[in-house]
Amino acid sequence: MKQYHAAEGLEWVNHGNQILVVNEVGVARTLAGAEAALWRWLHQTYTGEEIRCLFSALLNISAAEAEVRLEKVLQRWLENGLVEVQGG
Numbered sequence: 001m002k003q004y005h006a007a008e009g010l011e012w013v014n015h016g017n018q019i020l021v022v023n024e025v026g027v028a029r030t031l032a033g034a035e036a037a038l039w040r041w042l043h044q045t046y047t048g049e050e051i052r053c054l055f056s057a058l059l060n061i062s063a064a065e066a067e068v069r070l071e072k073v074l075q076r077w078l079e080n081g082l083v084e085v086q087g088g
Helices: 033-042 048-059 063-079
Strands: 004-006 011-015 018-022 028-032 083-085
Touching: 004 063, 018 033, 028 033, 033 048, 033 063, 048 063, 063 083
Parallel strands: none
Antiparallel strands: 004 083, 011 018, 018 028
């Protein structure tokens, strides 16, 4: 799994069980559930393998299915400007 981090110009905050992400022009997005958990894990020191295992356990799905779902979420976030590929 590639390494991702919050895109430049974003501010984010934990708000209860959700993450509020705001870009530099004030457009906000709320992440909840598994997406909020994933966002938190990406910004801690977990490896890609650890994140896959956590995501799999959280959703009670196989590691292979977790990999597919993770890639979909991360690709959508990349396309929406929420994350950047580290070193990319």
